[in-house]
Each structure stands twice: as C-alpha cells, then as structure tokens.
Amino acid sequence: MPESAASAEFGQTPSNAEFSLSRADLAATLNAVTDAITVQRPDGALVWANPAAARLLGYKTPEEMIAAPVSAVMERFTIMDEEGKPFPADLLPSRRALLGEQPPETLLRWKAEGSERVRWSLIRSSPVFGEDGKVRFAVNLFRDATAHQAAIRSLQKSESRLAILATASRAILGAALDPLEIAERLTEVCVPTLGDLCGVWEIHAGQPRRIADRVQGAPQSWFELEGPSRAVKRALKGESTLVDGQEQPDHRSFVVVPIPGRSGPLGVILLGRNDMRTPLSAKEVELVSEVGRRAGAAIENALLYAERSRAAEVLSRSLVPAELADVPGLDVHGFVRAAASGVGGDFYDVVSLADGRSLLVIADVCGKGPDAAALTAMTRYTLRTLSRYYASPAELLRAVNETLVDQLPDGRFCSLACGAFGPSPEGIRISVAVAGHPKPIIVRASGKVENCGETGFPLGIFYRLDLEERDVVLQAGDSFLLVTDGCVGEGGAWESALHAALSATPSGSAAETAALVEKVALGVQPDHPDDIAALVARYPGTS
Numbered sequence: 001m002p003e004s005a006a007s008a009e010f011g012q013t014p015s016n017a018e019f020s021l022s023r024a025d026l027a028a029t030l031n032a033v034t035d036a037i038t039v040q041r042p043d044g045a046l047v048w049a050n051p052a053a054a055r056l057l058g059y060k061t062p063e064e065m066i067a068a069p070v071s072a073v074m075e076r077f078t079i080m081d082e083e084g085k086p087f088p089a090d091l092l093p094s095r096r097a098l099l100g101e102q103p104p105e106t107l108l109r110w111k112a113e114g115s116e117r118v119r120w121s122l123i124r125s126s127p128v129f130g131e132d133g134k135v136r137f138a139v140n141l142f143r144d145a146t147a148h149q150a151a152i153r154s155l156q157k158s159e160s161r162l163a164i165l166a167t168a169s170r171a172i173l174g175a176a177l178d179p180l181e182i183a184e185r186l187t188e189v190c191v192p193t194l195g196d197l198c199g200v201w202e203i204h205a206g207q208p209r210r211i212a213d214r215v216q217g218a219p220q221s222w223f224e225l226e227g228p229s230r231a232v233k234r235a236l237k238g239e240s241t242l243v244d245g246q247e248q249p250d251h252r253s254f255v256v257v258p259i260p261g262r263s264g265p266l267g268v269i270l271l272g273r274n275d276m277r278t279p280l281s282a283k284e285v286e287l288v289s290e291v292g293r294r295a296g297a298a299i300e301n302a303l304l305y306a307e308r309s310r311a312a313e314v315l316s317r318s319l320v321p322a323e324l325a326d327v328p329g330l331d332v333h334g335f336v337r338a339a340a341s342g343v344g345g346d347f348y349d350v351v352s353l354a355d356g357r358s359l360l361v362i363a364d365v366c367g368k369g370p371d372a373a374a375l376t377a378m379t380r381y382t383l384r385t386l387s388r389y390y391a392s393p394a395e396l397l398r399a400v401n402e403t404l405v406d407q408l409p410d411g412r413f414c415s416l417a418c419g420a421f422g423p424s425p426e427g428i429r430i431s432v433a434v435a436g437h438p439k440p441i442i443v444r445a446s447g448k449v450e451n452c453g454e455t456g457f458p459l460g461i462f463y464r465l466d467l468e469e470r471d472v473v474l475q476a477g478d479s480f481l482l483v484t485d486g487c488v489g490e491g492g493a494w495e496s497a498l499h500a501a502l503s504a505t506p507s508g509s510a511a512e513t514a515a516l517v518e519k520v521a522l523g524v525q526p527d528h529p530d531d532i533a534a535l536v537a538r539y540p541g542t543s
Contacts, residue, residue, distance in 0.1 A: 036121075036142035042098055042135055044070045056121075056142055058112055079110045093125035097138035100127055107145065120145040177306075179299045180211055183267070186295055187214035190271050194284065199223050200259075201232055201268040208232050208268055218274050222252070228270055231256035235268040242285050253279040257289045260296045269295070320533075325350045327358040327421055327537065329428065333510035334362075334535040335518060339486070345372040345414075346484045346531035347380050353420055355391035357431075362482035362535050363416040364437065379404060379414050379459070393420045393433040394467040401435075401465040408460035415458045417482050419472075421537065428474040428539045433467050435459050438488050441499070443513070445477025447506040449499040476541025477506070479513055486532035487521045494524045510536040 030037055036053035038046055049062040058076060059065035065073065079087045087108055089095065096103040105124045111117055122143040130136040183200040190198035196217040201208040213223060222228065231241035235258040242255050254272035258265035269292050273280055324332050327350060334348045345365030353359050361383065365376045383400050390396040397416065404414065415437035419430040432440055436458030439451040456467040474480060481502075488495040498520050505516060517534045 035144075038094075038140045038142075040070075040094055040098060040138045040140065042137070044095075044098065046070065046073070047137065053142065056144070076113050077110050078113070079108055082107055082109065084109065093123045094138055094140045097125035097127045097140070098135055100129075100135050102126065107149075109149075118146075120149040177302050179302050182295055182298050182302065183212035186269065186291065187212050189291070190214070190269075190288075192216050194288070195254075195271040195273045195280070196277070197222060197270075197272045199270045201270075203236065203265065203267060208236060211267075217276075218252070218272060222272065223270070228254060228256065228272070232268050232270060236265055238265055240285055240289060242280060242282065244279055255280050255285050255288055257285065257292045259292045259299065261300055266296055266299050320347050321349055325352070325358065327360070329423070329539065329542075330358075330421065331510040331538040331540060332360070332536070333514045334533070335514050336531065336533040337486075337518065339368065339529055339531045345376040346486070346533035347376050348482065348533055348535040349380060349384065350535075351384050351387040353387055353391050353393075353396070354389055355422075357391070357420045357422045359387060359393060359396070359418055359420045360480070360482060360535055360537055361416065361418040362437070362484060362533060363414055364484045364531070364533075365414045366412055375408060375412060375414070378407065392469065393418050393431055394469045397433055397435055397459065397467055398465050401459040402463065404460045405463055413458040413460040417453065419480060419482070419537075424473055426473045426475065427478075427541070430472050430474065430480060432470050432472060435465070435467060438483055438485060438492065438495075441481040441483065441502070442472060442474070443479040443481065443502045443506050445475070445506060447503045449503045449506075474537075474539040476539060479506075479510065479536060479538040481513065481517065482535040483517060484531060484533045486530035487517050487534055489524065494520070497524065510538045513538065 031050045033050060034052055036056040037050045038053050039048040041047050046066045049065050051062060054060065054062045054065045057065060057073065059068070074089070079089075079092075081087045093103040093106050103125055105122055107120065107122055109118055109120050111119065122145045123140065124143075125138050125140045127135045128137050128139060179202070183202070186200055187198040191214040197213070197215045199210050199213040202211050203209075210223065213220070215222075227243060231243070231254070234241055235256045238258050238260070240255070240257045242253075244253055252272055252274050254270060256268060256270045259267040259269060269288060271280070271284070271288050320334065320336050324334060326332075332350065336346050336348065345367055346363070347365075348360075348362040351359050351361065363376075363379060363383075365372050365379055367375070379400070382403050383396070386399050386403070387396055390399060397418070408414070413436070415435060417432075417434045417437040417440055419432045419440060422429050422431075430452075432453040434440070434453040434455045436455065439453045439455060442450050442452050444450075452472045453470050454468045457465060459465065472480075483498075488498055498517065501516055501520050502513070505512075508516065513536045514534050517536075518532060521532045
C-alpha cells in the first residue's frame with residue numbers, strides 16, 4: 001500500500017503525518033470544551049470529568065467530583081422532566097447507555113439542593129464497547145439549555161397571553177350589548193385557563209355586588225373571605241391587589257383588579273388559584289388588568305347602547321298615542337318597537353273622520369334618528385288636524401300629501417296605510433287606502449289570510465296623488481292588521497312566514513295577534529335594524 005494511502009486510512013494526510021495527539025493533548029482538548037462531559041464505568045462510578053462538568057454540578061474541581069460517590073452526586077439534585085414531574089433514575093440516558101442502549105438526546109430540568117433556580121440540560125449518552133462486546137464505559141455530554149428554554153417559555157407565555165386576550169375580546173364582543181353576559185363570559189375565559197375561581201362585581205348603590213362567578217377546584221365560600229373582600233373594596237378605588245399564596249392560610253394566591261370606566265371603576269374582577277398551581281405573578285396582574293380594560297370598554301358601550309335604546313323607545317312611544325281611542329264594536333291594539341340602530345319613523349294612530357267613522361292609520365317616514373322623528377311628528381299631527389274635514393280616506397291622504405310635499409326634504413317621503421271602519425249589514429265595512437305601504441292583512445276566523453287594498457305612491461313625492469279605495473268586510477272573529485316594513489321585510493321578504501303564523505292562530509285577541517306579529521319579526525331578524533310597528537283591529541261580533 002502506498003504511504004499516502006496508509007496515512008489517509010488512519011485519519012492523516014501527507015501534510016499532518018508528522019503530527020499526533022498525546023494523552024495529555026486529548027485531555028487538554030476535552031477540558032477546553034465548554035459543554036460538560038463525564039465518563040462512567042459500568043457500575044456507575046465516575047472515572048473522568050472535565051472542568052465544565054464540575055462547575056455545572058457544583059464541584060470545585062473534577063477530582064473532587066470523581067472522588068464523591070455517585071449516590072452523593074445524585075442526592076445534590078432534583079431531576080424533573082419537561083413538565084416538572086420527577087424523572088425516574090433508571091431512565092436517565094447515562095443509565096441506559098451503561099446497559100448498552102443508545103438513548104436519544106433527552107431534555108431535563110433540574111435544580112440543586114437548597115436552590116429554587118431551575119436549570120435545563122440536553123443530555124446525550126453513548127456506550128463504548130470493548131472487544132468482547134460488553135460496555136466498557138459510557139460518555140455523557142451535558143449541554144446547558146437554560147437560556148434557550150427560558151426564551152422558549154417566555155415566548156410561549158407571550159403567545160398564551162395574546163391567545164387569552166384574543167379569546168377574551170371575542171367573548172366580550174359576542175356579549176357586547178349585555179353587561180351581565182359580558183361578566184359571565186369573563187369568568188368563562190378566566191377559569192380554568194388562568195385560575196380556579198373568578199368573580200365579577202358591579203357597583204350597585206355605591207357598593208360591590210357580585211354578578212357572575214365561576215369556580216373549579218375551590219370552594220364558593222372563598223369569595224367571602226376577609227382578604228378577597230378587602231381587595232374588592234380597594235379595587236373600587238382603582239387599586240389592584242396581588243396576594244401571594246404564602247400570605248393566605250389556605251395558600252391560595254389571588255389578584256383583584258378594577259374594571260375601569262370613563263368616570264371611575266365600573267366593577268371588579270377577582271382571579272384566584274389554589275395551592276396546587278403556580279402562584280399568580282405580576283405578569284398575571286397585567287394580563288387580568290388588560291382583560292378588565294377591554295371589559296370596561298365593552299360595558300361602557302353596552303350601557304351607552306342601552307341608554308340610546310331607552311331614549312329611542314321613549315321617543316318612539318311619544319310618536320304614538322298613549323291610549324288608543326275606542327272604536328265601537330272592535331278590539332284594537334297597537335305597538336311600536338324602535339330599531340336597534342335608533343329611533344325611526346314608524347307610527348300608528350286612530351282618528352275620527354268627518355262622517356264619524358274611525359280611521360286606523362299606520363305609517364313609516366323614511367330615515368332614522370331625530371330628523372325622522374321630527375318628520376314623523378309633523379306627518380302625524382298634519383293627518384290628525386285634517387282628518388276632521390274629510391270623510392274619505394283617499395281624499396284625506398291626498399290633502400295630507402299636498403301639505404307635506406313642500407315640507408319634506410328632498411329624498412324623504414312617507415308610506416301609509418289606513419282603513420275607515422263603519423257598520424255594515426254583513427258586519428264591519430272597512431274603506432282601505434294604501435300609499436306606498438305594505439298592504440293591510442285580513443285574518444279570517446277560518447284561518448284564511450289575505451291582503452287587501454290597492455297600492456298607490458307614497459306621500460311627499462308628487463303634488464298630485466292618485467289613490468284608490470277598496471272596501472272589505474269583517475265578519476265575527478275576523479281581524480284587520482296594519483303593519484310596517486319591519487314586520488314583513490323589505491319587499492315582503494318574510495310576509496309568507498307571518499301569514500303562516502297568523503293562519504295557525506286566527507282566533508287570538510288584538511293584543512295576542514300583535515304579539516305574534518312582533519315575535520315573527522324578531523325571530524327573523526333579532527337585531528331588528530328597522531322599526532317594528534303594527535295596529536290590529538279584531539271584530540268579535542255581536543253577542
């Protein structure tokens with residue numbers, strides 16, 4: 001064999017053939033390695049260690065470490081798996097390597113006796129076999145992974161906190177119009193993800209009142225303990241409280257934060273953990289405080305929405321009569337529900353015509369808000385004023401139109417439907433006129449449902465308004481319904497659903513029929529973006 005080939009076979013090249021490592025050189029090389037290295041013989045005793053291993057395991061020199069019994073070395077540490085649970089000694093990589101196995105690289109966490117500092121190491125152990133095939137010794141390499149694992153867990157905690165905040169935001173938004181539901185959703189987000197118990201208080205008559213709580217792994221009575229109770233009262237002053245479990249007789253930790261509002265705390269959140277979990281920390285205070293801030297914004301919006309809705313309801317009720325005028329021989333009932341987006345332009349009324357007949361009217365001025373309400377009031381009182389001079393519904397509407405056409409702003413109009421009631425040999429005769437509005441509905445005692453009237457143009461668009469009257473007769477048990485778009489949908493989108501519901505219950509009173517109309521409308525569109533109004537007249541018949 002050529003000399004160059006022989007040199008290559010033994011790991012040398014012609015350029016380094018004269019160079020070789022002595023035993024001392026190899027020891028110096030291993031001692032210079034920053035990772036900890038140890039060598040164990042089959043009985044587990046240490047036979048060699050580098051300085052990095054001695055430092056890692058708390059010895060001054062490798063010699064001191066080698067001189068110590070293996071049992072004494074092991075007793076200096078608590079070894080855990082990645083989850084923090086005790087790690088069985090017989091599964092340690094070094095033990096498995098001494099049995100001839102080639103264990104995978106293993107990540108372990110550990111802490112020295114008398115220290116609370118947790119460290120992490122990646123351990124790789126390999127067996128070295130003799131010519132007889134038996135294990136001569138095992139080489140163990142320890143790589144410090146503490147900084148790396150701390151970074152990973154910090155990132156995981158950050159991601160977890162962001163996930164919790166995202167979950168809380170979705171939960172709060174899902175209940176954004178109801179403060180009580182917001183409180184319930186908060187407790188669902190916090191337990192068991194963040195703690196074992198969570199309570200939410202509101203301020204009622206200047207005092208905290210718990211409106212939601214969730215408990216898992218803790219007694220309900222814990223909310224009433226002196227420590228949490230004092231912290232809740234402090235939170236009403238805007239203070240946050242963190243209590244470490246060591247301060248509590250039951251070793252529970254808890255955090256209490258205010259739910260902030262524009263003018264001061266709106267309420268309080270309390271989050272607690274039992275003694276089986278890691279105590280709450282300042283990081284959790286920040287997290288729960290952020291959840292509280294988001295809840296505060298949602299609650300303020302909900303309160304603002306509720307106030308706006310109440311104002312809309314009050315204004316809407318002011319546009320309809322507090323009590324309907326009596327109509328001889330008829331059971332009459334009406335309602336109006338303002339749109340969720342604010343007050344609109346629906347109204348109804350009962351007025352007297354020049355010939356003494358009662359006229360039932362329902363109308364919808366296009367638009368929303370105060371402007372629509374003002375036009376609604378103008379339309380209603382114009383109609384009431386002129387009704388005494390006209391005996392025909394169509395003629396009355398033409399007169400109202402002439403008054404409104406110059407007063408309604410461009411693009412605004414009013415749709416209206418009405419019926420004048422008078423006696424008839426067959427029962428009650430109704431003269432119906434419709435101006436751009438959903439046609440009135442007749443519900444027969446037999447359950448048959450039909451529309452009546454002939455639709456013309458709305459009021460306020462053209463100076464000349466051509467309308468036709470159509471007569472219909474109510475017999476005993478029949479009902480006459482006037483409804484707005486909110487009850488049947490734009491273009492009558494769900495009018496068939498309303499007809500089906502009315503046909504199934506034809507014999508109800510006027511109030512029951514009106515309630516059925518509202519139920520159907522809200523069932524189709526719970527958020528009711530449009531006003532919902534109806535006026536029902538039922539003819540019970542003569543007794």
